[in-house]
Amino acid sequence: MDTRLAKGLHEAVKPPAGIPPCALPGSLDELLRATAWFAPVFHALPTTVVFVKNTRAEYLYGNRTLLQRLQLSEQSDLLGKTSADVFQSEWGRQYTEQDLAVLAQGRAIENKLELHTYPTRELGWCVTHKFPITDTNGNTVAVLGISADLESNRDNNPRLNRKIVRIEQYLHEHLDQTVTMKQLEAVSRLSAAQIERGFKKIFNITPAQYIQKLRIDRAVALLRGQMPVSEVSAQCGYSDHSAFSRHFKSALGITPSEFRNLCRRTADTAE
Known part of the structure; x- marks a missing residue:
């Protein structure tokens, strides 16, 4: 395999x-x-x-x-x-x-x-x-x-953390929409460069990678339910279903439909 x-x-x-x-x-x-x-x-x-x-x-x-x-x-x-x-x-x-x-x-x-x-x-x-x-x-x-x-006391930056958490909250609330760097700058009052450095320092990934992670996490949760795959795609901020399938497979190694079928088979076996 x-x-x-x-x-x-x-x-x-x-x-x-x-x-x-x-x-x-x-x-x-x-x-x-x-x-x-x-x-x-x-x-x-x-x-x-x-x-x-x-x-x-x-x-x-x-x-x-x-x-x-x-x-x-x-x-x-x-x-x-x-x-x-x-x-x-x-x-x-x-x-x-x-x-x-x-x-x-x-x-x-x-x-x-x-x-x-x-x-x-x-x-x-x-x-x-x-x-x-x-x-x-x-x-x-x-x-x-x-x-x-994630950080030592020496490396901790409370002011930056408070601004980054505003971004995180905004992303969770708007995950079904296209989010731009300009929007994140307005929410946090940080520059694009500061946001990039902050995410890499705290999470070791870029803002774009972080958004992708949030979307895949939400997709995994929704696919365990009954929502149609096309609706899951929209709820996770993908206007293009093929792009959703491509990113999902890149992250988990299987397509959204394969993941849903696997969950159902696992549930049937458990019963």
Whole structure:
């Protein structure tokens, strides 16, 4: 099998929870006992936040890095609270909404680029993963999450980050439209050169590559549903269906129609 096709198939059928069946905990208590075993390792990660939350999106565990960023001295100060409670900002509310969505849908959030609070109390970029954890009966019992910094404190630029996040929000809201550099300049009040440098510094890709990634991510989500492929193409900002198929195949190694059929076969097999 072609290597790119094999990679595309692997990504397409990857379990949403990201946890192999043999590793599923029998209960929430078992999960917390396992977390306790690895706590010394989690505490030793200075630029990575690790946490576990219950079905109400309340913290059951947070590593030392999370406590330090929240300026909390004890685990007991964190337990039983949501992100909205402890961050007390728009970001905290968004984190809690993410948690509840993962719990309700049973689908992981992976490689989510977002802003969070650095030890200096400034906003910096991180990559977040959140996985729904199910017990042996198939019930969702918790959310396991990890957020890794993209920048060091020395390299962090809060002013630039705030402007880049305006661009990111604009892109998410207008992904079904053609987006020009002039529009991004107006939204961020940065020059085209500053935007290019900012994206390469933070995300290691150009703005055009970032937009392409967002569109493919949205297409993958929509193709799992019943929306016609032509409508998926339009919703992802492609006026030309052939261009959509070409970019999708370039990214995943299979066409949108092949991806949809694969998802359906996988669902039928699971049933």
